[in-house]
Amino acid sequence: MAKDTLDPSDWESFRLSAHTMLDQVLNKMEAAKTGPVWNKLPDEKKKDFDQPLPQKGLGVDVVRQKITELLPYGVGNTHPRFFGWVHGAGNAGGIFPEMAAAAMNANVGGRDHGAIYVEKQVIDWCRQIMGFPLESSGLIVSGTSMATIIAIKVARDQFLDTCCRENGLAGAELVGYASEQSHSCLSRAFDILGIGSKALRKIPCDQNFQMDIDSLKSAIIKDRNSGKQPFLIIGTAGSVNVGAIDDLDALADLSLAEGLWLHVDGAFGSTAILSESIRPKLIGLERAHSLAFDFHKWLQVNYDAGCVLIHSKEKHLQSFAGRAEYLVAGEALAAGSPWPVDFGPELSRGFRALKVWSHLIEHGVEKLGAVISKNCKQAAYLSEKIKVDPCFELLAPVMLNIVCFRYLGGKDIDNNNLNRQIVRMLQESGVAAPSTTTINGKLAIRVNITNHRTEFSDLDILLNSTRKIGKEISQH
Numbered sequence: 315m316a317k318d319t320l321d322p323s324d325w326e327s328f329r330l331s332a333h334t335m336l337d338q339v340l341n342k343m344e345a346a347k348t349g350p351v352w353n354k355l356p357d358e359k360k361k362d363f364d365q366p367l368p369q370k371g372l373g374v375d376v377v378r379q380k381i382t383e384l385l386p387y388g389v390g391n392t393h394p395r396f397f398g399w400v401h402g403a404g405n406a407g408g409i410f411p412e413m414a415a416a417a418m419n420a421n422v423g424g425r426d427h428g429a430i431y432v433e434k435q436v437i438d439w440c441r442q443i444m445g446f447p448l449e450s451s452g453l454i455v456s457g458t459s460m461a462t463i464i465a466i467k468v469a470r471d472q473f474l475d476t477c478c479r480e481n482g483l484a485g486a487e488l489v490g491y492a493s494e495q496s497h498s499c500l501s502r503a504f505d506i507l508g509i510g511s512k513a514l515r516k517i518p519c520d521q522n523f524q525m526d527i528d529s530l531k532s533a534i535i536k537d538r539n540s541g542k543q544p545f546l547i548i549g550t551a552g553s554v555n556v557g558a559i560d561d562l563d564a565l566a567d568l569s570l571a572e573g574l575w576l577h578v579d580g581a582f583g584s585t586a587i588l589s590e591s592i593r594p595k596l597i598g599l600e601r602a603h604s605l606a607f608d609f610h611k612w613l614q615v616n617y618d619a620g621c622v623l624i625h626s627k628e629k630h631l632q633s634f635a636g637r638a639e640y641l642v643a644g645e646a647l648a649a650g651s652p653w654p655v656d657f658g659p660e661l662s663r664g665f666r667a668l669k670v671w672s673h674l675i676e677h678g679v680e681k682l683g684a685v686i687s688k689n690c691k692q693a694a695y696l697s698e699k700i701k702v703d704p705c706f707e708l709l710a711p712v713m714l715n716i717v718c719f720r721y722l723g724g725k726d727i728d729n730n731n732l733n734r735q736i737v738r739m740l741q742e743s744g745v746a747a748p749s750t751t752t753i754n755g756k757l758a759i760r761v762n763i764t765n766h767r768t769e770f771s772d773l774d775i776l777l778n779s780t781r782k783i784g785k786e787i788s789q790h
């Protein structure tokens with residue numbers, strides 16, 4: 315009996331319980347294509363999360379039962395007709411590394427052990443995928459939001475000669491540029507890094523929702539003339555609203571000419587470099603100084619995992635290196651410098667790298683690229699069906715994997731309100747889960763396809779249900 319440790323006192327029954335849990339989880343994964351997309355957590359179930367702090371433990375069987383009860387109430391992104399926001403669908407293989415990571419309980423902030431080598435391997439594979447130079451470095455993080463903070467800090471520190479690490483901005487009036495369609499995590503990073511969200515200039519887009527290069531040039535000149543200090547251009551590879559990819563090659567030329575850092579937000583879009591049909595649209599990506607992207611979106615790794623790549627390991631270290639005396643590099647277990655902690659803000663870190671490494675080994679990049687190509691074909695298919703159907707209006711050109719459209723309710727109908735209701739009813743019915751956005755002032759039903767389970771017939775189901783609900787509400 316192991317009374318004073320947290321280990322099971324009876325490994326036999328623990329093992330039995332664990333095997334049952336595994337089967338329950340596998341049942342869930344095997345059934346990913348069936349049932350409603352989304353089950354709202356019922357009110358009486360919410361009460362389960364308003365309980366007193368446990369004083370005495372209830373044991374692992376109670377935990378298993380409670381977890382099993384929670385399994386049906388996910389976001390729905392494992393289902394083939396989840397089309398909201400930008401969510402990856404995950405994959406069954408992810409369960410192996412999650413189990414192993416729990417068993418190893420590795421702290422991947424540093425030191426010399428297996429997990430460190432796994433992460434280095436993953437970073438080097440990512441470098442190859444994205445065409446970054448040999449002297450690049452990178453770090454696996456929770457997602458693109460965190461990757462962006464790291465990348466922009468390196469850009470900021472390089473511009474201010476890294477003395478800002480000690481002195482702060484000291485009155486420097488830094489400004490950066492991204493398109494009007496860029497993601498909100500960029501302003502958040504500017505805020506967090508003390509640059510201020512207003513210092514991120516939102517540059518207008520052309521009719522294809524790409525950043526307008528002439529407007530960008532004028533904005534840089536205007537800021538320079540008024541004494542501001544431009545330091546950064548951020549290109550978007552795959553915008554959330556419509557999937558637009560900025561002209562990265564043109565941005566790289568401009569950043570070279572102006573001496574500005576080029577960062578690319580490629581959360582999902584940059585991973586389309588694995589698709590032969592999309593790759594040409596990403597030319598110039600390899601010239602960026604930094605890149606942030608996610609494994610948990612279009613690459614289908616289970617949440618959460620993202621990555622930052624910096625084109626120069628030296629510059630990356632200049633922003634984060636510097637350890638206290640109890641962490642200095644040494645011999646034996648303390649060897650292997652630089653450590654992950656020298657490339658980012660976290661010291662203790664989990665073993666996210668393992669699930670990415672396993673995923674790449676299990677499926678290979680060819681298959682991951684094929685899923686991306688398939689999703690783009692599905693978006694094109696959906697947009698063609700919308701174009702020939704007078705019930706619908708396509709609201710933006712389809713460039714990648716995102717389709718924005720609306721149901722037309724006829725005259726005297728408020729189409730914004732109507733389409734908002736349609737999306738709510740689609741979600742509540744469990745048939746499909748698109749989300750909404752606004753395109754040129756019009757409320758759009760937004761369909762994002764970053765899902766290896768989606769079939770062409772799922773898009774037919776979506777359109778048929780949308781038409782049916784639209785007709786019912788508008789009597790049209």
Ligand SMILES: *Cc1c(COP(=O)(O)O)cnc(C)c1O
Nearest residue numbers: 400457458459497499554581608
């Ligand atoms: C999802 C997304 C982000 C934020 O990434 P997280 O992984 O959610 O932190 C940033 N930019 C774009 C274009 C995105 O799609």
